[in-house]
Amino acid sequence: xxAFYFQRLVEIFPFFLLGLWMTVKVAxxxxxxxxxxxxxxxxxxxxxxxxxxRIIGVYVSLIRGTPFVVQIFIIFFILPEWGIQLEAFPAxxxxxxxxxxxxxxxxxxxxxxxxxxxxxxxAVSSGLSLFQQLRFVVVPQAMKVILPxxxxxxxxxxxxxxxxxxxxxxxxxxVGWITVVRIPEGLMVFSLVGVLYFVISYPLxxxxxxxxxxxx
Amino acid sequence: MLADFNFRIIFEYMPLFLNGLKSTFxxxxxxxxxxxxxxxxxxxxxxxxxxxxxxxxxxxxxIMRSTPLLVQIYFLYFGLPTLGLRIPEIQTGILALMxxxxxxxxxxxxxxxxxxxxxxxxxxxxxxxxxxxxxRFIILPQALGVTVPPxxxxxxxxxxxxxxxxxxxxxxxxxSGQTMTSERLMPAEAFFTVAFFYICIxxxxxxxxxxxxxxxxxxxxx
Numbered sequence: 001x002x003a004f005y006f007q008r009l010v011e012i013f014p015f016f017l018l019g020l021w022m023t024v025k026v027a028x029x030x031x032x033x034x035x036x037x038x039x040x041x042x043x044x045x046x047x048x049x050x051x052x053x054r055i056i057g058v059y060v061s062l063i064r065g066t067p068f069v070v071q072i073f074i075i076f077f078i079l080p081e082w083g084i085q086l087e088a089f090p091a092x093x094x095x096x097x098x099x100x101x102x103x104x105x106x107x108x109x110x111x112x113x114x115x116x117x118x119x120x121x122x123a124v125s126s127g128l129s130l131f132q133q134l135r136f137v138v139v140p141q142a143m144k145v146i147l148p149x150x151x152x153x154x155x156x157x158x159x160x161x162x163x164x165x166x167x168x169x170x171x172x173x174x175v176g177w178i179t180v181v182r183i184p185e186g187l188m189v190f191s192l193v194g195v196l197y198f199v200i201s202y203p204l205x206x207x208x209x210x211x212x213x214x215x216x
Numbered sequence: 217m218l219a220d221f222n223f224r225i226i227f228e229y230m231p232l233f234l235n236g237l238k239s240t241f242x243x244x245x246x247x248x249x250x251x252x253x254x255x256x257x258x259x260x261x262x263x264x265x266x267x268x269x270x271x272x273x274x275x276x277x278x279i280m281r282s283t284p285l286l287v288q289i290y291f292l293y294f295g296l297p298t299l300g301l302r303i304p305e306i307q308t309g310i311l312a313l314m315x316x317x318x319x320x321x322x323x324x325x326x327x328x329x330x331x332x333x334x335x336x337x338x339x340x341x342x343x344x345x346x347x348x349x350x351x352r353f354i355i356l357p358q359a360l361g362v363t364v365p366p367x368x369x370x371x372x373x374x375x376x377x378x379x380x381x382x383x384x385x386x387x388x389x390x391x392s393g394q395t396m397t398s399e400r401l402m403p404a405e406a407f408f409t410v411a412f413f414y415i416c417i418x419x420x421x422x423x424x425x426x427x428x429x430x431x432x433x434x435x436x437x438x
Contacts, residue, residue, distance in 0.1 A: 064372075065418030066411045067379030070390055074411065077403035155282070162284035166383060173286055186294025194283040194291065201282045 005185045009192065012179065019175030020196050026089075026171060027158045027200070030096035034157060035150075037097060038104025043134060045105055046112035056105065063102035068163050071095055076167045092164035100157045107153060111146035112138060144215050151208040155201050162197070172196055222402065226409050229396050236392030237413050243306070243388060244375045247313035251374065252367075254314055255321025262326060273322070280319030286380055288312050293384045309381035317374050324370060328363035329355055368425035375417055389413055 045056045063071070072095045079086055086094065115138050123133040165174035176193035180186055226233075261273035280288070289312040296308060303311075332355050340350040382390035393410035397403045 061418070061422075062411075062415065065415040065422075067376040067390065067414060069379045069382065070393070070407055070411050070414065073390075073393070073397075073403065074407045077397065078407065081404055159282075159284040162286040163380070165286070173284065173290070176287070177290065180290070180294045184294075184298065186291065186296075186298050190287055190291035190295060193287050194279070197283045197287060198279070202278070205278070205282055 002185070002188075005183050005188065008183050009179075009185075009188060012183075015179070016172070016175055016192060016196065019170060019172040020200075022169065022171040023158075023161055023197075024200065026092055026096065026161045026164060026169065029093055030100060030157060030161065031154055033093065033097040034100030034104050037101035039108050041101055041105035042108025043112065045109035060102045060105055063099055064106075068095070068099055068160055069166060071099055072163060072167055088164075088168045091167060092161075092169045095164065096157065096161065099160070100153070103153050103156075104150065107146055107149045108142075111142035111144075114145045115141055148208060148211040148215050151204060151211055155204045155208060158201050158204070159197070222405055225396075225400060225402060226405050229392075229400075229406075229409075232392045232395065233389070233409055233413065236387065236389040236410075239306075239387055240375070240378055240389040240413075240417075243310060243313070243378050243381065243386070244371070247310050247317065247378070248371050248374055250310070250314040251317035251321055251370075254318030255325055258318055258322035259325040259329075262322060263329065277319045277322055280316055281323070285312065285316050285377055286383070288316055289380055289384060305384045306381075306386045309378070309384060309386050313374060313377060313381075316377070317370055320370055320373075321367065324363055324366045325359070327366075328359035331362045332358050365425055365429045368421060368428060372418060372421045372425070375421070376414065379414070 041056055041059075044052050045060075047053060072092070075095045075098075076086070076088070076091045079091075119137055119141065120133065123137040128136065161171060162173040165171055165177065168174070172193055176189050180189045183189060258273050258276060261269040262277065264270055289309065292308050292312050293305070296303065336354055336358070337350060340354045345353065378388060379390040381388055382394060385391065389410055393406040396406040400406075
């Protein structure tokens with residue numbers, strides 16, 4: 001029986017590759033969005049305007065305080081009530097961007113806050129504009145602090161893409177979930193799913209370990 | 217937008233939510249205790265010099281850290297019955313949370329132990345302390361301070377992760393939101409209430425974690 005199911009699993013393996021492609025697509029678009037949004041929010045979070053900083057702080061707490069599944073349900077089920085219809089794929093990207101940017105924002109803000117005040121003052125007295133101060137003085141130095149946890153966060157974000165399967169995005173976990181109904185060998189099917197996730201995220205884990213050792 | 221937000225229905229369903237909150241609490245507390253034990257065992261194996269227990273521990277930690285929790289939950293949920301093990305969903309869920317968080321906790325503890333300066337250990341050796349005494353009197357007291365804040369962070373993550381158990385129909389907080397949505401078609405009321413409860417738990421743990429971090433900084437300063 002086992003061999004028979006294994007045969008079936010090999011037959012539908014292309015289906016898994018499609019799921020893998022979807023996971024990679026969701027992950028990469030989300031990493032891109034989250035990084036950009038996270039950096040913008042993080043710079044404002046660490047900025048001098050206390051009011052904006054507070055508001056971003058509340059946003060971050062709200063996002064970090066709720067599970068990602070609940071956020072997805074809110075976006076997917078509640079936005080239509082307010083007249084915004086979203087397909088599963090854009091809804092997934094939106095949810096990932098909102099969630100990921102909150103986490104990256106805190107990492108970036110932590111990095112910027114770790115830069116001593118003297119560096120800012122030196123940049124101001126050299127006559128740099130605010131953008132130039134950030135671009136040439138603060139952010140390059142902060143990158144040392146930001147990079148290791150950022151890559152660690154990327155791994156977490158890639159793994160969190162598995163949760164978007166609950167609203168029907170045909171990614172890897174969803175494919176496994178559909179397959180296990182037809183091939184009732186849970187260990188086999190989800191081992192395969194796990195191996196495919198491992199292939200994507202393990203290189204990033206190694207990179208994160210390497211960065212942590214080098215930057216420390 | 218929120219003009220027709222129906223508070224009456226939330227109060228009508230309050231017993232369901234409170235029940236869900238209670239199970240989320242219980243699941244989280246049981247899982248974090250079990251995960252702590254798993255983490256301590258995995259970490260001891262990981263840092264021991266004996267290859268036959270070191271490599272399985274490394275494999276366990278790396279596999280858990282590089283696959284999504286949802287896949288691990290489904291693996292156990294669909295996989296255990298094929299092995300002839302039929303256990304209730306809630307126990308499957310706790311097992312998954314325990315194994316997942318255990319791997320992270322093992323890494324947290326390892327980071328804490330390796331943060332203790334090499335010279336401290338050498339001083340211990342020079343004072344004639346044996347391995348257990350060095351652990352007990354030199355390494356652990358110092359490592360504990362570095363370990364507690366990230367452990368509380370892991371507890372926060374675990375509470376949020378327990379929401380995934382709703383997908384294998386464990387009756388916890390998120391599940392009560394789903395139940396209310398399917399009975400009354402009011403997702404806004406249901407999921408905002410659920411989110412509210414999660415944020416309450418988060419704020420409590422976060423305050424505690426910030427407080428412990430402040431204590432730690434104080435200890436370092438003096």
